[in-house]
Amino acid sequence: MADPRPRLVKFETQRSFALRLVLATLTGKTIRVSNIRPSSTNPGLANYEISFIRLLEAVTNGSAMEISYTGTTIAYKPGLITGCAPGRGASGGVIRHELPEGCPRGLSYFLIPLCLLAPFSKAPINVLFTGPGVITSATPMGDISVDSVRTAILPLYEQFGIFNNIELRILRRSCPGPGGKGGAGEVQLMFGHQVRVPKTIHMMNPGRVKRIRGVAYCVGVSASNNARMIDVARGILNPLVSDTYVFSDVSSAPLIPSATKADPNAKRKLGIGFGLSLVAESSTGAFYSADVASPPEGGVPPEDIGRQCAYQLLETISLGGCVSPAAAQTMLVLMAMGSEDVGRLRVGKKVFATEEIIDLGRDLSQLGASGWGVRDADAEGEDLIVSIVGSGFGNVGRKIA
Amino acid sequence: LHRTKPRFRTTDLVRMMYDDSLTPAEVLRRWSGADADEDEDASQDEDDDDFFKKADNSGEGESLEDRAVPKYDYDALQEKWSNAENIEALRRRFASADLLKEKRARGGSDYE
Incomplete structure (x- = not known):
């Protein structure tokens, strides 16, 4: 990018918290998130968000984060995505990530952002999720089950030319425990296909x-x-x-x-x-x-x-389009991280016009990616075509350092 | 004046999307055409007591939590998808739909 952007990118509230950390890591920008649940009775970062930060720390090298005393503000300076190379916290090339019992989120909350990082890692990602907080099923907090991650999210990476050695093993299942918290399941994610940039996609036909x-x-x-x-x-x-x-x-x-x-x-x-x-x-x-x-x-x-x-x-x-609401963020981020070429994706109007997606578009432009072009797909006006110029960042973490 | 504005126009959405003076919720509200007068009411309420303010936790905080699966009203969904008309409208999204046959069948049922 030619124009010098401010070094620190500022975000507010806890929305898309995990995704924002991932975007910062992919683009190599330092971010600060403030106003995280400031008026809640339980203010600041939730335990699952802390847990995600720990996971991020485990698969990167040189990340630094500073959390304020109340936990309502966090500054994050990303390092490079090293993956699970043996020797650094990974025993036998596997990182064990333990989730505490109070975790109310399903495992997909951790898996989907981690999968977004994985193609841009230096070494393959191989993480074993274990502990009394692993919920493999869908949860009342709106997470999808790990089965859906395996059968509906991971196959999407194939469109971007990422398909080798990707496996999600469900070793032990669990539903949410009492009060929707905790689960004690066990899941292993292996993501062994690293690329420099994902392929540019043109998905204009939802098919039948x-x-x-x-x-x-x-x-x-x-x-x-x-x-x-x-x-x-x-x-x-x-x-x-x-x-x-x-x-x-x-x-x-x-x-x-x-x-x-x-x-x-x-x-x-x-x-x-x-x-x-x-x-x-x-x-x-x-x-x-x-x-x-x-x-x-x-x-x-x-x-x-x-x-x-x-x-x-x-x-x-x-709802139409080529993506379901659960997969829209994954697809759009991978497109934005592609090579400097225009990719196009057909998205249902109701899938696109949500606060999460608008936020994602804004976050990306704040982090230096280009803005999205949006137009009607046809005269019926039910679907939109979103054109995204890839940022060309690709494996930026590997190039710096 | 606002009533005559067309709703859900794509160009409007694109224009507002990168307007940082609007929150995403406001963008969607304006896009759907339900805006203006509501905003004024809200600002007047706030003026009434500016000293004692109750923390607004009514759904505001919850909408900031990430959800991959939106909250659905399943009774409404059941009603919607029990309706044969809606199912028929959706059928063209499925490979099993034989469009020619369907056309003929529909033509037949119209005469009954």
Whole structure:
């Protein structure tokens, strides 16, 4: 960029916190985020945000952050993305990241931003998420399940020429524990394809939905819950897509130690529940996902979960465009990080006109990426074409230092 | 005067998108055409008591938390997608839809 931008880029509030840290790391700019929950009864950074900072620290070298006394302001100076090279905190090339028990967010909160960093890393990323805070299912806080990350987010990287050695292993499942907090699951992300810049994409045709895949999971409850969810969801979706297949995954509840005086070896179950993840794939490689899980307080029959998930999927498909709301940020960031060429993406109006996406556009331009061009896709005016000139930053972290 | 303004125009959205004097929420509100008079009411309320201010936690803070899955009213969704008309409108997004056959079928049902 020719024009000298201020060295410190300022952001406010906790919105897109993880994404902003990722963008700062990718562009190599120092940022300051202020006004993080200033008037909340529990002010400042939440424990999952701190946890994400720790994760960021683990996969980068030379990052520095300063958090104010109240936790409502953080300054972050990014280092370079080193990934999980053996020798630096990674034993055998694997970084163990432990999440504390009070974590109310699903693991996708950590996975999606981490995946955005991974292609620009020096060494492959290989992180094992463990500890009593790993929730693999969808959560009431609006996170998608890790199944949706695996089947609806990771395949998107293929469009950008990133497809080798990418694997998300779900080693142990968990739903949110009591009060929606904690889970004790275990997930390993391997992201072994590093590039200099992602390919420029032109996704102008959403195509037609040709198949629906899904995963029904139940943790520590009867397997019949899965069958009941699948039955109802298929009842709604089968008339539209005959190629519908929902896998059923039954697992026992994870045990975590809870020592008491009477019984020092006591263990208790954490994260019992069930849920459904549905992904529709179109003929042109667009993915639409839907996620619903049983609420931690229970009381919702599996039929309702299946029904809600199927209707949510229909709603997501009806929003139009080539991306679902859950994947829009990933796609737009990867486009903005591409080579200095115009990439185009068709996005539904209702997917684009959200506060998150407008914020993302502003954040990117503040960090030195170019502005987006937006126009109507056709006369109907339901979809927009977003044209993004790649910043050409690519693997900037590797070049500096 | 505001009423005659067309709503949800793409050019309006693009113009406001990089206008830093507006918050994203305001951008969307103006874009949808529900603006102006609401703002005035809100500013008047604030003037009434400028000393004791109650922290505004009514949904404001919650909307700042990231959500990958929007909050849906599932009863409304069920109603929407139980409606055969809506399903038929969505069917063209699916590969299974045989457009010719569908046209014929619709033509037939019109005569009934």
